[in-house]
Amino acid sequence: xxxxxxxxxxxxxxxxxxxxxxxxxxxxxxxxxxxxxxxxxxxxxxxxxxxxxxxxxxxxxxxxxxxxxxxxxxxxxxxxxxxxxxxxxxxxxxxxxxxxxxxxxxxxxxxxxxxxxxxxx
Numbered sequence: 613x614x615x616x617x618x619x620x621x622x623x624x625x626x627x628x629x630x631x632x633x634x635x636x637x638x639x640x641x642x643x644x645x646x647x648x649x650x651x652x653x654x655x656x657x658x659x660x661x662x663x664x665x666x667x668x669x670x671x672x673x674x675x676x677x678x679x680x681x682x683x684x685x686x687x688x689x690x691x692x693x694x695x696x697x698x699x700x701x702x703x704x705x706x707x708x709x710x711x712x713x714x715x716x717x718x719x720x721x722x723x724x725x726x727x728x729x730x731x732x733x
Contacts, residue, residue: 614659614731615639619649619675620693621667625716629662629693632720636727646670650678653685660731665694665705673708680709689730693718 616638620626630640641656643649647669653661661679665672672692679685691712692705702713712726 613638614727615641615656616727617641617643617649617652617656617658617661617688619643619646619652619661619667619672620664621645622664625664629723632723633662633727635720636724638727646672646675649675650685653679653688654682657685658688660727661688661690662693663690663710665692665696665701673705676705676710677708691726691730 616633618626618629618640621644626642630642633640641652641658643652645667649663663672663676676690679688679690689711690709691714692710693714693716695716697715705713711730714722714726
């Protein structure tokens with residue numbers, strides 16, 4: 613069982629993702645925006661982060677860059693989970709330090725597959 617941080621400003625998306633991740637057998641920690649996500653990553657040291665992109669305060673690209681450049685959190689893999697479906701968004705997200713990119717709406721099968729791949733099992 614891994615500890616997964618889910619960062620999303622939409623309460624319904626947060627609940628949906630949390631349900632899927634828990635059903636896959638993992639423990640969940642949540643944050644409601646990019647700034648809170650960065651703080652939670654530093655505090656909780658999760659095994660994986662699922663990060664939305666379009667959020668207030670600090671967007672997901674900025675939060676991903678901050679987490680991946682911080683020596684204390686750089687080891688934590690980040691998967692962007694977003695409605696932004698343009699190839700340029702995906703390329704930009706990966707350049708910010710994300711290890712994966714999923715476009716909403718996502719299925720439990722898709723999520724489970726990329727999480728197993730990213731967590732190495």
